[in-house]
Amino acid sequence: MASLADRPVSFGTLTGVASRAGASHRQPARYVIDQSGARLVGENGETLVHGMPVRREASFGGTLDLDLPDGWRFSTEDIKGARAVLGEEPGAWLSNLESWHPRLVLVLIGCLLGAYAIWRWGLNVLVTLAITVTPPTLVGAIDRGNLSAMDQFLAEPTALSAVEQARVRGIFDSIAAAAPQSDFGPYRLEFRDMPAVGANAFALPGGTVVVTDDMVAEFGGDDILAGVIGHELAHVSEEHSLRQLYRSLSVYLLIALIAGDVGPILEDVLLEGSAIVSLSYSRTHEADADALGVATARVAGYDPAALAEFFRRLEAEYGDGGPAWLSTHPANADRIEQIERLAAE
Amino acid sequence: MQTSPEITLHPVKFTGSARAYFGVWLSNLLLSVVTFGIYSAWAKVRRKRFFHQNTVIDGRRFDYHATGKQILIGRAVVFVGFIIYSVLSAIPLVGIVLGVALLFAFPWFLSRSLRFNARSTSFSGVRFGFSGTYWGAFRVYLLYPFLALFTLYLAYPFVIRAQKNYSLGGHSYGTAKFTFESRIWPFYKAALLAALCSIIIIVVGVAFMFSAGMFVGLTEVLNGAEPDPTQSLIFLAIMLLVFIAVLPGYFIYSAFIRNTVYEATMLEGGHGFISTVRPLRLMWIALSNAIVSVLTLFLMVPWAEVRMARYLADCTDVEVVGDLNHFVGVESDRVSAFGDAFTDMEAFDFGIPG
Numbered sequence: 042m043a044s045l046a047d048r049p050v051s052f053g054t055l056t057g058v059a060s061r062a063g064a065s066h067r068q069p070a071r072y073v074i075d076q077s078g079a080r081l082v083g084e085n086g087e088t089l090v091h092g093m094p095v096r097r098e099a100s101f102g103g104t105l106d107l108d109l110p111d112g113w114r115f116s117t118e119d120i121k122g123a124r125a126v127l128g129e130e131p132g133a134w135l136s137n138l139e140s141w142h143p144r145l146v147l148v149l150i151g152c153l154l155g156a157y158a159i160w161r162w163g164l165n166v167l168v169t170l171a172i173t174v175t176p177p178t179l180v181g182a183i184d185r186g187n188l189s190a191m192d193q194f195l196a197e198p199t200a201l202s203a204v205e206q207a208r209v210r211g212i213f214d215s216i217a218a219a220a221p222q223s224d225f226g227p228y229r230l231e232f233r234d235m236p237a238v239g240a241n242a243f244a245l246p247g248g249t250v251v252v253t254d255d256m257v258a259e260f261g262g263d264d265i266l267a268g269v270i271g272h273e274l275a276h277v278s279e280e281h282s283l284r285q286l287y288r289s290l291s292v293y294l295l296i297a298l299i300a301g302d303v304g305p306i307l308e309d310v311l312l313e314g315s316a317i318v319s320l321s322y323s324r325t326h327e328a329d330a331d332a333l334g335v336a337t338a339r340v341a342g343y344d345p346a347a348l349a350e351f352f353r354r355l356e357a358e359y360g361d362g363g364p365a366w367l368s369t370h371p372a373n374a375d376r377i378e379q380i381e382r383l384a385a386e
Numbered sequence: 387m388q389t390s391p392e393i394t395l396h397p398v399k400f401t402g403s404a405r406a407y408f409g410v411w412l413s414n415l416l417l418s419v420v421t422f423g424i425y426s427a428w429a430k431v432r433r434k435r436f437f438h439q440n441t442v443i444d445g446r447r448f449d450y451h452a453t454g455k456q457i458l459i460g461r462a463v464v465f466v467g468f469i470i471y472s473v474l475s476a477i478p479l480v481g482i483v484l485g486v487a488l489l490f491a492f493p494w495f496l497s498r499s500l501r502f503n504a505r506s507t508s509f510s511g512v513r514f515g516f517s518g519t520y521w522g523a524f525r526v527y528l529l530y531p532f533l534a535l536f537t538l539y540l541a542y543p544f545v546i547r548a549q550k551n552y553s554l555g556g557h558s559y560g561t562a563k564f565t566f567e568s569r570i571w572p573f574y575k576a577a578l579l580a581a582l583c584s585i586i587i588i589v590v591g592v593a594f595m596f597s598a599g600m601f602v603g604l605t606e607v608l609n610g611a612e613p614d615p616t617q618s619l620i621f622l623a624i625m626l627l628v629f630i631a632v633l634p635g636y637f638i639y640s641a642f643i644r645n646t647v648y649e650a651t652m653l654e655g656g657h658g659f660i661s662t663v664r665p666l667r668l669m670w671i672a673l674s675n676a677i678v679s680v681l682t683l684f685l686m687v688p689w690a691e692v693r694m695a696r697y698l699a700d701c702t703d704v705e706v707v708g709d710l711n712h713f714v715g716v717e718s719d720r721v722s723a724f725g726d727a728f729t730d731m732e733a734f735d736f737g738i739p740g
Contacts, residue, residue, distance in 0.1 A: 060511070062511070062718075066711075066715065100435075100439050100447075100449075101402065101406070101410075101435055101436045101439040101440055102401065102439045102440060102442075102447050114511075135413065135432075138409070138413045139406075139409035139410045139413045139432075140406075140409055141405045141406065141408065141409055142409070145408070145409055145412055148412050148413060148416045149412060149685075151416045151419075151420070152412065152415045152416045152419055155416065155419035155420050156419055159419065159422070163422065167422075175473075179473065179474075182477050182480075183476040183477050185477075186476070186477030186478050186479060186480065187476070187477070187478060189478075189479075190478035190479070246476075286472070286473070286476065290468075290469065290472055294423070294465065294468070295422070295423050298418065298423030298426045298461075299415070299418045299419055299423050299426060301426070306676055306679055306680060306684075307679075307684045307687070
């Protein structure tokens, strides 16, 4: 049988308590290593068992436990002595790391640096990795599933005329040709009548863009539609919704794994905090999509500043909502300012 | 007639120090962070071993034997399942079907988890066991709570008792079985006292706010008038009041239920358990723990956990019929006679109820 320490480091005697598996009786004993080998010796000097330990382990009860042949177990509180005789047990580095020592300050600094590195870079690596292994068929299924659910509960078939549809489709095709391509297949346009969501357009992760009838009716100008579609396609090609999904999943799992053992309050604080941080992440995505949408509209030959006009009219009609740090979208004023700056370049 | 053997009262002691746990806790944190959470499986083992190995009855210790690898496999299964579930949930109908499937799988995970934890735990070298079934868990964690809905949850204490019966009555130590038998009244008493305490605090609090004139002009706001900023503070104050009211109720309930459950639990051979947790003391420890933890940026969490473990141990005694040495010895012999049939590969180690 392979033992962890076939050779003792030096001769010596350890005092402690011995017991045998299957018998609860515990007796004072000595573990002796000398010229005639290693053996466990009972109270009256009788030899209980010969041999080196099969396993050694430091317990939190302040003992070092030796598993000896024949189911004997020997526990000694003389950990220093045991290490002198048998050498350091496997895993001793961990016990040493855990012991009360000024070195723990370094461990604390390591925790803070590590947590910062995960937040700053680690998450992005995880998210990119997850997106790489996501099969396009799955993303396509997400699009189809959401579209059919919308058709069941929220949307009616479009009431737009064929001429109107053809006009918007023409804008869509020229924007789709000018936009960066998506990894998940070609862009597709869908028209729906959705009174509940008003004038709106949105993109599903697989490249399906839904434009509502109200959108065409209220903001039907070619340039504004081009800007809005460019913005939505940017969400798709930059994989914004998948990134947000994977990012919140990773954050949740990492917090549950790492902070779960730290304590319940810290876990809650971190989860709430990460929810607010993820909002800022979403605002960054909106700003990025604005920038890319403006560039796409310009390449396709539309007025790049029209998107700003869209937000200006939106603001006039619906007002601005709530404090910025609690919102998924940047404030309209900021967006208008950014779009006009980019369009003027 | 035989004279009944003498009953010995053995206090449970917790011997761990906050200082010793601090290093374990911080090392766990560091290694978990640098391994992207993978080490957390081993961290859990270290933490459990610290608390188990420092819990002592009559000089004999508890121990925890699960390996980091077992925990990691269990977590990997849950992890992959969670990712698949979350991604597929983005497809509406699939999400609903998966949710229902998961609901029915829940009792299975729960009974597996209870069994794994029991078998990974030993006292004085003899392992615990758990024999609760899937349908047992299905009844007490899904079916009964669902049925209690139709009694407007007035029958919920019966559900709680059934859950305790399932989780505790299914356990064994060596070959000796635990049994759980309790009247229903203590469960109602705990719930009623907790509710009463919360209601009194809310009534007093609202009366105080009323007399302080905090509700003036509120009817106009409810009728659609623009609230001025001081009035929105009222909603904050009401939320705070509910929080303050619920807390003592929670601790009263927890303390009474723990005491009841220990009293109602017996180990084959006539051995009993005593718990003497006092609600106010429990609340004081929990609240001061939370405040100290937050004020020290969580560095005192290890101290708080050790303090709570020590209090709960101090409130716990075991009544042993005859000699503890003898009892442990008999169980030890019986267990080794039929061998240790512990072969679980993986540990599903999420929240174990009571």
